[in-house]
Amino acid sequence: MSRMIFGVALGFGLVAASGCGSSPVPTQPAAAPQEAEPKKSQEPAPASQVEPPKVEAPKTAPPPSGAAQVVWELDPAKHAVPNAPVRGRVAGADVTPGVLVTAEEVIFRTPADTMQPLERSVTLRLAPRVPGQPTPSPITGRSWKVDPKDAGPEVWVEVKGQPILSQPNGYALTLDLGTRKNGKVTGKVYVSLPDKDQTVLAGTFDAEYFRLAEEPPGADDAPFIAGEVTVTGAAPGTPVRCACAAFLPNNSSVFFPESQAEFKGAPVKFEHTRIEPGRYLIAAATAGGPVVWKWLNVPANGMLNERLTLDVTKTGGLEVTAADAKGTVMLAPADDAGTEPLIPELFKGFAVMTARANVDIVAGKALVKNLGPGRYEVRLGDERRIVEVIAGKTVEVNMAPPPPKK
Numbered sequence: 001m002s003r004m005i006f007g008v009a010l011g012f013g014l015v016a017a018s019g020c021g022s023s024p025v026p027t028q029p030a031a032a033p034q035e036a037e038p039k040k041s042q043e044p045a046p047a048s049q050v051e052p053p054k055v056e057a058p059k060t061a062p063p064p065s066g067a068a069q070v071v072w073e074l075d076p077a078k079h080a081v082p083n084a085p086v087r088g089r090v091a092g093a094d095v096t097p098g099v100l101v102t103a104e105e106v107i108f109r110t111p112a113d114t115m116q117p118l119e120r121s122v123t124l125r126l127a128p129r130v131p132g133q134p135t136p137s138p139i140t141g142r143s144w145k146v147d148p149k150d151a152g153p154e155v156w157v158e159v160k161g162q163p164i165l166s167q168p169n170g171y172a173l174t175l176d177l178g179t180r181k182n183g184k185v186t187g188k189v190y191v192s193l194p195d196k197d198q199t200v201l202a203g204t205f206d207a208e209y210f211r212l213a214e215e216p217p218g219a220d221d222a223p224f225i226a227g228e229v230t231v232t233g234a235a236p237g238t239p240v241r242c243a244c245a246a247f248l249p250n251n252s253s254v255f256f257p258e259s260q261a262e263f264k265g266a267p268v269k270f271e272h273t274r275i276e277p278g279r280y281l282i283a284a285a286t287a288g289g290p291v292v293w294k295w296l297n298v299p300a301n302g303m304l305n306e307r308l309t310l311d312v313t314k315t316g317g318l319e320v321t322a323a324d325a326k327g328t329v330m331l332a333p334a335d336d337a338g339t340e341p342l343i344p345e346l347f348k349g350f351a352v353m354t355a356r357a358n359v360d361i362v363a364g365k366a367l368v369k370n371l372g373p374g375r376y377e378v379r380l381g382d383e384r385r386i387v388e389v390i391a392g393k394t395v396e397v398n399m400a401p402p403p404p405k406k
Contacts, residue, residue: 290314290370318371375388
């Protein structure tokens with residue numbers, strides 16, 4: 001587990017997410033995501049994914065010059081935790097490890113470098129998950145005191161990624177973990193293991209918190225929107241795309257990179273964490289199929305858990321009439337009445353991101369199929385209409401401009 005987590009985190013840096021989730025990419029009000037001009041009966045390609053930031057492995061430092069060695073002590077009553085960063089000995093080598101906390105483990109790790117050619121780690125498996133069992137309570141905000149004669153959490157020692165010791169008992173442990181705040185967990189530890197090298201670590205830490213894929217966001221991730229899309233009528237393996245856009249109080253907009261997950265029968269999860277307060281739209285759709293959406297107001301520190309239901313068998317259509325007109329009909333989910341219309345460039349990107357149902361006018365007509373039920377904003381040039389699409393029906397709308405006033 002620890003090797004996998006460190007590999008994904010690239011040294012503590014990235015927060016995991018499952019299903020559809022992403023980081024925002026801000027845009028200014030007068031700009032929209034760059035998309036190829038939609039063509040009739042063609043679905044635009046999904047938005048490109050944002051490359052995750054590259055994070056260096058945690059830096060470790062040698063023990064301070066002249067510092068006393070950490071004493072190996074199997075009596076937890078004698079554990080006096082030094083008021084200094086965690087250090088000690090692991091598998092016979094002096095270490096000053098970096099620390100990572102998850103919902104299950106606390107991991108102390110020293111990466112390989114010129115001074116220490118072999119990576120070493122000690123993992124305290126405090127609440128390992130059991131498949132099919134309820135998720136354990138978070139380990140943060142808790143304390144442990146383990147005597148060698150007592151059974152305690154499992155402890156693993158690894159060198160160069162290979163386990164050399166698994167210790168379910170016979171060791172001494174003093175551990176205090178603070179609550180999670182701003183992606184960090186403070187704490188203090190004193191652990192002594194009964195191996196031949198007398199592995200020992202003691203000190204305080206300010207650790208990165210790595211949220212596992214199965215762990216839902218919490219108060220430390222607020223404001224956030226999280227939830228799931230229940231899909232019906234689709235075959236297993238059908239791609240489900242999730243989209244999100246924000247309209248913020250400072251008159252800027254944010255288009256989040258689109259994510260895609262494969263439908264496997266269970267609901268598809270999505271989340272967007274540590275976002276700005278404002279007006280948001282979340283949407284989900286199958287490739288070439290209908291879209292379902294919801295408008296949301298996200299307050300400061302808001303923690304919104306939402307459910308979307310996407311039934312690919314319930315679709316409607318839209319027949320557009322526009323005599324003597326040319327151009328492309330664009331559709332997007334309509335916001336509440338009274339909201340300020342989006343500028344044309346932004347609406348175009350908004351339509352491509354959500355409905356993906358833009359079609360060209362041919363001989364004064366355009367037919368849009370496979371639309372999910374709901375209110376849409378329809379645009380053709382400067383003309384703008386709000387229509388209600390109903391499952392099983394084709395709604396007609398006239399987009400011809402009104403005659404000029406005499």
